[in-house]
Amino acid sequence: MPQTLYDKLWDSHVVHVEEDGTALLYIDRHLVHEVTSAQAYEGLRAAGRKPWRVESVVATADHNTPTTNWEEGLAGVRDPFAKLQIETLDANIKHFGAKVYFPYLDKRQGIVHVIGPEQGATLPGMTVVCGDSHTSTHGAFACLAHGIGTSEVEHVLATQCLVTQKMKNMRINVDGPLARGVTAKDVVLAIIGRIGTAGGTGYAIEFAGSTIRSLSMEGRMTVCNMAIEAGARAGMVAVDEVTIEYLRGRKFAPSGALWDPAVAYWRTLKSDPGAKFDREVTLDAREIKPHVTWGTSPEMVVTVEDTVPDPDKEKDAQRREAMERALNYMGLAPRTPITHIAIDKVFIGSCTNSRIEDLRVAASVVKGRRVAKNVKLALVVPGSGLVKEQAEREGLDRVFREAGFEWREPGCSMCLGMNPDRLSAGERCASTSNRNFEGRQGPGGRTHLVSPAMAAAAAIEGHFVDIRRWT
C-alpha cells in the first residue's frame, strides 16, 4: 500500500493506539524555551517525576530576551518578569538536565527553530515538538514537527510521548522556476493567499514540486514555518540530496560509522508513487510575485503590483465586515496601491527569515544606500549567535550599519511584542515575521509581512517597492 511521507512518519512513531484512534506518539526531539516550560517543569516537580529522556531536550531562551544591552549581562534584562523566566529556565535545566542548553548570552543561543537545524539537532525522520506553534519549521527536514501547549510539554517531558490523533494528508505542489526577486517567503504567502488561514486545518501538509526542490534548506524552512498560518499544525518536505548535504558534518548529526546507514534510511523519507492525499493543490511558480500582507491575518495578502482590496466588492457580509475592520485597524484606504504605503519601521528577523541567506539577500539590497528619512527604526536581528558570527565574517553587519540599520543580538525580537522590541500604536512595519494579527508586534501596531528583500527595499525607499525592479 503506497504511503505518504506523513503516513511513514506517523507509523514509525506510534507506541499505542486506542479504539477511537487516539495514539501515543513517541517524541525524538523536544525543543524547550523559557516562556512555555516553567509550569511544565513545576508540574514535574510537584508530582515527583523526572524527565523520561533528558537527551531528547535541546533548550534555549529566545522569546522574552532583549536584543540589546548584552554587555550588562543579566542586568540588561530590564523587565523583571522576563528576567525571572530566564532564571527559571536556567534553574530547570540545571536541575533536570538537557542534551544541550544555550542560555541567554551564550554564543550559540538563538531562536529555537534556528538553533535546532543549524546544530544538526533536527534530523529527517524525527518527531519534533516544542511549546511554540512555529515548530512546523523543522518539517523542512522531513520531520513530523508540531507545536504543543504547556500541559503537553509536561506530558512529553514525563512520558516521552504525545497523545494525538492522526491528521489528513494534503500535498501542495509548486512547480516551475521562480522569477528574480521572488523568494520562498513569497511562495508560502501565495499558498496562504490561495487556501486561507484555515485551509490546512486538520491536515499535515507536504510541500512538493520542482520549485520546492529548488529551494535551499533555509528556503524550505521558511515555507514550513508558515504552514501553521495556513492552519496546518505540521508541514513537511521530503528528503533529497539538498537535505543530506546540509546535514553533513553538523555538530549533532550522525558521523563516522552511523552516517551511511542514517542517510540510507533518510532517503526513504518521501511519499511513494501513487500515495493517496485527501487534498491536493497546485501552484505555478512563474505566476508568483512578491507578496505583501495588507490586513490582520496572513491570508489578507496581495502582490506588490496590487492595490489594497475594496470591501465594497466583497459580496459575503461577514468577509466584508472583517475586511472593513482590518482596513480600519491598519489605517488603509481601499484601492491604495501597495507601493504607495509608507512605513515607520522595518524588522528583518524571526524564525521565518533570520538565517544567513536571508541576511545576505537583505544586505545586497541595501549595500551602499541609506535607510529613508521617514523610517524611524530599521532592525536586523540574526536568528542565532552562529548566524551573527557568520554574517560578521562576511561583513554584512557593516553593510547594514552603514545603511543606517541597527544590528542586534539574536532573539525573537519584534516578531511578537513580548520583549522590549515593539511597535507603538499606529506604527507601520515592514516585517519578515509570520503573523500580522491585531497587536501582534505591539498594541495598535500595524504589521505588513514581506520577504527580507522586500523589507530591505522598503527600508531604503521608505515605502513598499517592487523588488524585481531593484537595481
Added chain:
Amino acid sequence: MEKFTVLNGVVAPLDRANVDTDQIIPKQYLASIKRTGFGEGLFAEWRKDPGFVLNQPRYKGATILLGRKNFGCGSSREHAPWALMDYGFRSVIAPSFADIFFNNSFKNGLLPVVLSEAEVDRLFHQCNAFPGFRLVIDLERQTVESTDGALSMRFEVEPFRKYCLLNGLDEIGLTLRHTDEIRAFEARRRSQYPWYF
C-alpha cells in the same frame, strides 16, 4: 495527582450563582511561572470585603465548597481549580458547573459534585444553621452524607473519571500505564536507528 477516595471536611457556603473564573482567580494573578501559590488570589476581589464568607473564622480549614448553578463559568484558565486546591478545597458541590471548569477540575484532582437544586438548598440551610457543619463525600460509593447520617445523597460521576480520581491518575499517570510499551518501543528504535539517540 492525589487520590480522591473519602473526604470528610468542613463545608463553606458560597451563596452566589454564576461564579465565574475571573472571580475565582483574577488575571493579575496569572503572571506566574508556577502552578502553585494561586491560593492567595482565590476570590481576591470578594475577599477584600471582611464580611465575605471565606473571611469568617467558622469556615477556616474548609475543604468542601458549596455553590449555586453554573459554577466556574468564563475562561478556560486551569488556574481556577489550581487556586481552589491551593487554598485547601478538594471538592465543590453545586447544581451545575460550566464545562471547561468541570473538565479542568477532574484533570487536577478537584472533585465537582452535581446534586439537585433541592438537595443543594437543604445543604445551604444545614450549613448556615450548624457551625462546623461537615460532610463526608465517598467517591467509591458516590455518596454525600452528613456525619450524623441524617442526610444521605447520591451523585453521578462518569466511570472513567471516577477511576482516574480514585487511583490518583492524571493524564501523565494514564500514559505511564503504558511504560513497558514505551520502553520496548524505545529499545527497538534505539537498535534500529541509533543516530536518533
